[in-house]
Amino acid sequence: MKDTERRILLGRVAGAFGVRGELKLESWTEPRSAIFRYQPWILRSPSGQESTLSGVRGRDSGKHLVATFPGIEDRDTVEAMRGTEIFVARSALPPPRPDEYYWVDLEGLDVRTVEGVSLGQVSHLFSTGANDVLVARGDRERMIPFVLPDFVRSVDFEANLVVVDWDPEF
Known part of the structure; x- marks a missing residue:
């Protein structure tokens, strides 16, 4: 859409x-x-x-x-x-500020580790109160804290990609 x-x-x-x-x-x-x-x-x-x-x-x-x-x-x-x-x-929504995102804009982006391992796509995000969590669905579901730059290294809308520092086995 x-x-x-x-x-x-x-x-x-x-x-x-x-x-x-x-x-x-x-x-x-x-x-x-x-x-x-x-x-x-x-x-x-x-x-x-x-x-x-x-x-x-x-x-x-x-x-x-x-x-x-x-x-x-x-x-x-x-x-x-x-x-x-x-x-x-x-x-109808204003553009987000730098390093801020509307969750809906992240949904569907590919998620890869810094090593290039595919973790699937962003399914959705949710808030825990302490931080937001990105849910990546691929071969299985992974919940990754949406914390820049500790776990989420970059978001590139042109490349349709979120790069995360995350162990694919976790």
Whole structure:
């Protein structure tokens, strides 16, 4: 899928907030309120139906992100939206700073050791709290701390390659 068509999952509807149609959101942006900067949203309901939405407003209430969707004014409508995923087009995100990466941009890159041994491709990444972890799938799955330059030596998008300092037997 081209970058302009690629979708990034930014969050989901967690439920209702009050009785006037406001929604509680989970956001995976940093900071979490940054989710409101990236619009239009592509909403995918738990049943798989999709729609596009612009003009979402929101605030951080401390415990929750609270949003107002245009045209949503009652709690029952919001409760029916529980679990709806919030996507944006990859092109809606700003370019990352040097030595920073959107995880989705790394997915699918080849992973090789500094010695040239193939470990497969980047399947996904996840956070442990202490550091991020790159998951490479090839002949088997390997979890490599995404720590520059200790374990991840380089990322080269033109070569479609991540070079890691990692023992292939580990």
